[in-house]
Amino acid sequence: MGIHYKDAAEGDDALIAEINTTPLVDVMLVLLIIFLITIPVVNSSIFVSLPREANPVQDAQAQDVIVTVDAEGALYWFDTPLTARENLEPLLAKVAAMQPQPELHIRGDARADYDSIGYVVYAAQRSGIARIGFVTEPPRAP
Structure with a gap:
């Protein structure tokens, strides 16, 4: 007596x-979809606590200029720190001369003075920047 195994041809x-x-x-x-969604969200390496305000969503364009103000009041041109406040106006003047003129996005920390x-707003106004926007986070859902 032994065990009998069926052959492949014997059954279904x-x-x-x-x-x-x-x-x-x-x-x-x-995983690919998750990475494709989360990579564009990380667009800046300077941590600031953005104010929470509801506003309509707009697509950021590649030529938009980003100025960041951290909690201590330090200014950043994109991700590059500016050594003095006075260095901001010449940069903004170059942007104001561009055609079409890029939009200025200000990322201000909620704790900043x-x-x-x-x-930053005053320097943009003096330089002739026509469009200024503030980057905020959406309010928390109740």
């Missing part, structure tokens, strides 16, 4: 000796 329940790659492909596609952010 033949063993399949292939690896099912469908779950692997599904997981990889989900009004004086620091007001200086």
